[in-house]
Amino acid sequence: DSGVTQTPKHLITATGQRVTLRCSPRSGDLSVYWYQQSLDQGLQFLIQYYNGEERAKGNILERFSAQQFPDLHSELNLSSLELGDSALYFCASSPGLAGGPHIQYFGAGTRLSVL
Amino acid sequence: GENVEQHPSTLSVQEGDSAVIKCTYSDSASNYFPWYKQELGKRPQLIIDIRSNVGEKKDQRIAVTLNKTAKHFSLHITETQPEDSAVYFCAASRGRVGGGATNKLIFGTGTLLAVQP
Numbered sequence: 066d067s068g069v070t071q072t073p074k075h076l077i078t079a080t081g082q083r084v085t086l087r088c089s090p091r092s093g094d095l096s097v098y099w100y101q102q103s104l105d106q107g108l109q110f111l112i113q114y115y116n117g118e119e120r121a122k123g124n125i126l127e128r129f130s131a132q133q134f135p136d137l138h139s140e141l142n143l144s145s146l147e148l149g150d151s152a153l154y155f156c157a158s159s160p161g162l163a164g165g166p167h168i169q170y171f172g173a174g175t176r177l178s179v180l
Numbered sequence: 181g182e183n184v185e186q187h188p189s190t191l192s193v194q195e196g197d198s199a200v201i202k203c204t205y206s207d208s209a210s211n212y213f214p215w216y217k218q219e220l221g222k223r224p225q226l227i228i229d230i231r232s233n234v235g236e237k238k239d240q241r242i243a244v245t246l247n248k249t250a251k252h253f254s255l256h257i258t259e260t261q262p263e264d265s266a267v268y269f270c271a272a273s274r275g276r277v278g279g280g281a282t283n284k285l286i287f288g289t290g291t292l293l294a295v296q297p
Contacts (some may be wrong), residue, residue, distance in 0.1 A: 067223065067225075096283065096286060098283075098285070100287075106273075107269075107287055107288075107290055108224070108269060108285075108287040108290075109287075109288045110284045110285060110286065110287075113283075121284045123284065136279075154225070155223065157285075159283060166211065166212035166231070166273055166275020166283045167275070167283060168214065168226055168229065169226075169283070169285060170226070171215075171216075171223040171224050171225070172223060173222070173223050174223060174265055
């Protein structure tokens with residue numbers, strides 16, 4: 066167990082819908098990262114938050130958004146879902162303290178199926 | 181842009197043989213290179229990492245080498261066992277000392293390692 070908790074484990078929804086994925090980082094970690102893993106695209110960085118602020122953005126679609134709350138948990142919102150959004154979504158966390166770079170620990174992922 | 185190439189995409193070895201996976205990165209500012217192992221349907225798990233101020237690192241049967249000039253790094257697994265069978269991902273990061281600001285990982289495309297008993 067990495068200490069990073071993601072819910073739900075599985076999500077099945079229809080095209081056009083909106084879903085929210087949740088991530089609780091390891092205790093004490095300030096940085097949260099979101100990655101998308103699909104068969105044809107591999108593991109792709111989406112977005113990073115550090116202590117509540119957005120710090121880095123990857124190839125995240127405009128239909129996707131994220132935020133990190135004061136208790137440091139993060140949510141990834143996916144809207145107007147398309148079939149191609151079906152993927153495994155991973156959250157990772159790292160300490161974000163001086164002396165980096167730091168190891169990123171991954172959660173178990175949320176498997177999203179868009180039908 | 182930032183890119184990490186990984187080869188081979190599949191690798192089949194006999195139990196006890198060695199396996200080598202190679203990666204090349206494009207961003208010369210990258211300074212952190214982790215390797216993750218992912219079993220089917222599971223989370224990526226860090227198996228070893230190396231920072232740019234080190235040329236080689238070893239942990240039991242696993243070693244990683246880094247050639248900064250050529251922007252290459254490699255994973256070496258010796259005395260392979262069936263439980264080493266998984267997908268292995270290399271990654272590169274422009275980690276910044278002094279804060280976890282931009283440690284996003286750029287991943288290679290993965291190598292499916294099959295260790296035949």
